[in-house]
Amino acid sequence: MSNPFRKAAPLDAPHAIYRSGNFEWRVLRTYKQPSSEAKDPYARWFVAAKSDATYGSFEYGDTYKNEVLSYGRLVAATPEWQESYRTWPIGLVPTPTELMQSEDA
Numbered sequence: 001m002s003n004p005f006r007k008a009a010p011l012d013a014p015h016a017i018y019r020s021g022n023f024e025w026r027v028l029r030t031y032k033q034p035s036s037e038a039k040d041p042y043a044r045w046f047v048a049a050k051s052d053a054t055y056g057s058f059e060y061g062d063t064y065k066n067e068v069l070s071y072g073r074l075v076a077a078t079p080e081w082q083e084s085y086r087t088w089p090i091g092l093v094p095t096p097t098e099l100m101q102s103e104d105a
Contacts, residue, residue: 018072
């Protein structure tokens with residue numbers, strides 16, 4: 001099975017969004033399929049992150065998957081992401097597009 005998140009998503013349509021306080025990670029790409037990541041404590045995700053330290057701008061780079069999952073709370077995800085990283089009932093979080101539209105309103 002190939003990695004469904006290997007292709008980089010755009011900033012305005014990420015695979016998932018995690019938040020912790022004023023910190024936000026938008027997951028744009030993963031390097032391994034989810035089942036392989038589970039065996040690798042150093043699995044990385046390519047993210048766009050912003051916080052007060054970035055003055056509201058996004059900075060792009062790799063981060064450890066476990067860091068995002070340890071500190072962040074999932075606030076939006078595509079149905080594919082929810083299926084692959086299921087630790088909750090599917091459909092409880094909006095898609096990234098739905099979340100961003102509701103915040104703009």
